[in-house]
Amino acid sequence: MRKSLLLTFCILSFTAQLYAQDHIYSQFFNAPVYLNPALTGQFEGDIRMNLIYRNQWSGLGGDLSYLSASADLNIPNFGGGLGLLFSRSNEGSAYLRKNNLAATYSYSVGGDDFVTSFGIQAGMASRQLDLNKLVFSDQIDASTGYIPGSITNAQLPTVNTRSYFDAGAGVNMVYRNFMGGIALHHLNSPNxxxxxxxxxxxMRMVANASWRITLNPQFNFQNDDGVYLIPSVVYYRQAASSSVSMGAQFKYSSVNMGLWYRTSGTSTADAVVVSFIFDIFKGSKNGEKLRLGISHDATTSKINYTNTSGTTEASVGFEKYFPNSSSYSKFNGLRSYDFY
Incomplete structure (x- = not known):
């Protein structure tokens, strides 16, 4: 009961302070299409598939879980890509669910050492709430807590489902060993x-920047193998809410280890994140891979780690060339995924 009440308090507090807020992933690099539609098709290969799952504050009662799945195509003939993105969230003991299915499109321009991509996203979202799971003040006794079988006198909404159109856009640039991008989600501010x-x-704004620092004596920004240090920063802002994730990844061939620090608001500590990524195999063609990722957030906010048990994310990524593919790289192999 204590955990359920704590979870309810957290959700109500966030709702009052932050209004409606999208979820964010600690492994933002393993949810590229969710991060920015301009990253659609920005990889080596013909098809890419990504799946990421986030179980937030597992030590609390109720459910705070998030999932995003995407599939996108790299189409060299026009230097861009097409994709589909599905996102699902479950929040709280009242089972507030949100589903979003969107199509994404990107177009790229550039040369041998830089590429700029422009992306758009459009789809439908639905929001559902199980009103029977809600507990109101007239159903709670001051000494014993929830009164079993009690019925509230509160006036409940007549509908529990809402569907709406949702749109977004973004731009991303890769210049040799630097990448930066910005995306705007919910451009139409749906009701x-x-x-x-x-x-x-x-509207949610996301800005990201990464710098790929080679630790090899012989540097070649087109080479994916080797030893790299990749510092990154991601800034999120939605209404009065803001968050910053900053940290670095150490990348050696098929292994990637990261350490991150995330703030909530201007300077309030939120979490320390440790991430590990493994490329299980790399095909004979550049870029083919099966990627597994795992990360854990250690809560450093006032809610604290003892109450929440932290947050865990797991991800799977797959990049593949089609049979008889020409393996053509229009922009000299420059792709955002090289930074992860």
Whole structure:
């Protein structure tokens, strides 16, 4: 009961302070299409598939889990890509669910040592709430807690499902060993309300930058093998809420280890994150791989790690060339995925 009440308090507190807020992934690099639609098709190969799952604050009662799955194509004939993105979230003991299915498209321009990609995203989202799972103040006794079988006198919404159109756009640039991008999600600020009162989903801005520092004596920014240190920073802002993730990855051939520090607001500590990525195999053609990722967030905010048990993420990525593919790289092999 204590954990359930704590979870409810956390959710209500965040709702009051942050309004509607999208989830973010600690392994942002393993959810590229979710991060920025301009990253659609930006990889070596013909097809890429990514799946990431986040189980947040597993030590609390209720459910805070998030999943994103994407599949995108690299189409060299016009230097861009096409993709599909599905996202699902489950939040709280009232089973607030959100599903989003979107198509993404990117187009790239550039030369031998730089490429700039422009992306758009459009799809439909639905939001559902199980009203029977909600507990109101007139169903709680001050000494014993929840009163079994009690019925609230609160006036509940007449609908528990909301569907709406959702759109986004972004741009990403790769210049030799530097990458930077910015994306704007929910450009149309859709209404998520279950009642007649407007509850618009605020636009979410994501800005990211990475620098790939070679630790090899002989440097070649087109070479994916070797030893690298990759510092990165990602900034999120949605309505009054902001967050910054900063850290670095140490990459050696098929192994990638990362250490991150995330803030909530301007300077409030949120979590320390440790990540590991393994490329299980690399095909005979450059870029083919099966990638497994795991990370864990150690909560450093006031909610603290003892109550939450932290957050765990797992991800799977797959890049492949089609049979009889020409393996053509229009921009000299420059792709954002080289930074992860």
């Amino acid at each position: 998520e309300s279950f009642s007649d009162v407007q509850d618009k989903l605020p």
